[in-house]
Amino acid sequence: MMNTQHNPRQPVLAITSGEPSGIGPELCARLVEREWPAHLVVVGDAELIEERLERAGHALVVRPWQPGLTPEHGMFDVLHCPLIAPALVGDPTPQNAAYVLSILDQAIGGCMQGVFDAMVTAPVHKGVICESGVPFSGHTEYLATKTGTQQVVMMLVGGGMRVALATTHLPLIDVAKALTQERLTRTLEIVHHDLTEYFGVPRPRILVAGFNPHAGESGHIGREEVDIIAPALERLRAKGMDLVGPLPADTLFAPHTLAQADAVLAMYHDQGLPVLKHASFGSGVNVTLGLPIIRTSVDHGTAFDIAGTGRADPGSLFAAVEQAIGMARARRRRA
Numbered sequence: 001m002m003n004t005q006h007n008p009r010q011p012v013l014a015i016t017s018g019e020p021s022g023i024g025p026e027l028c029a030r031l032v033e034r035e036w037p038a039h040l041v042v043v044g045d046a047e048l049i050e051e052r053l054e055r056a057g058h059a060l061v062v063r064p065w066q067p068g069l070t071p072e073h074g075m076f077d078v079l080h081c082p083l084i085a086p087a088l089v090g091d092p093t094p095q096n097a098a099y100v101l102s103i104l105d106q107a108i109g110g111c112m113q114g115v116f117d118a119m120v121t122a123p124v125h126k127g128v129i130c131e132s133g134v135p136f137s138g139h140t141e142y143l144a145t146k147t148g149t150q151q152v153v154m155m156l157v158g159g160g161m162r163v164a165l166a167t168t169h170l171p172l173i174d175v176a177k178a179l180t181q182e183r184l185t186r187t188l189e190i191v192h193h194d195l196t197e198y199f200g201v202p203r204p205r206i207l208v209a210g211f212n213p214h215a216g217e218s219g220h221i222g223r224e225e226v227d228i229i230a231p232a233l234e235r236l237r238a239k240g241m242d243l244v245g246p247l248p249a250d251t252l253f254a255p256h257t258l259a260q261a262d263a264v265l266a267m268y269h270d271q272g273l274p275v276l277k278h279a280s281f282g283s284g285v286n287v288t289l290g291l292p293i294i295r296t297s298v299d300h301g302t303a304f305d306i307a308g309t310g311r312a313d314p315g316s317l318f319a320a321v322e323q324a325i326g327m328a329r330a331r332r333r334r335a
Contacts, residue, residue: 011117011328014107017044020087022302023312024122046080089308097132111293118294118324153289159279162263163272184232190290208245296320
């Protein structure tokens, strides 16, 4: 069961329920299956969450949450945001895109105001939101815009690995143009800072992947390593950072190499994440670094094909909540 004992030192987390026609709401309902050392508040349509609780066989009362309320036995706290259109399981509609964004805005605003100590996001569907006429490339970019953060970093945690990305949701043809010494420098500064701030790593050792096959073969298979990556690493090493690279990505993920580091920086999305997801799918966590707030998320999508069947695995959401609690506690200790 979710924690029902009030402790003012426990963090308060906003859990956004995501795309209403996907598995997000039912995964949120399954949070009651575990006791948490935190006050969890689900953000979404109260009737939708209540229906998912009933479908999962959990007899709790959905309570409209507002700041100042403390947990109570038998209550499931929901920050109510009304749906715009009916949420049909497995059949999304762009009409609800504004609803999906509104629940994100509620959680972001609560974190910025200090009402919530962290936010955890269930999956949304980028295509459905874009079909509504709102350009949306992902949670990471949306959070950066809404918090006024110039640059953020996506990092996934799982399978004994932490893999950060120098670029995120870009077509491959645009990745090389996005890689600059300035961007790479700032990315590594963010990763280094947040590993210390939130993960308790006093002096992080970071493996940095090359961009081209074989890390460019000294410029013979592309010059990004020579002209961009290596100079950025040298400048940061001079400031005391422990950085290794640029390394060929096809051998970087060998166990004996990973064992020597605290994190990996990959140059683009599908260079770094396939290996991590192979090792941890269903229990991995997406962490957004560089924000003024704490945000974690699941490592999977909306899974329309299994929504409503009871087959969705809550493991990644549970892991994301655990990670957010740990990060919130770390921030409090350092405050």
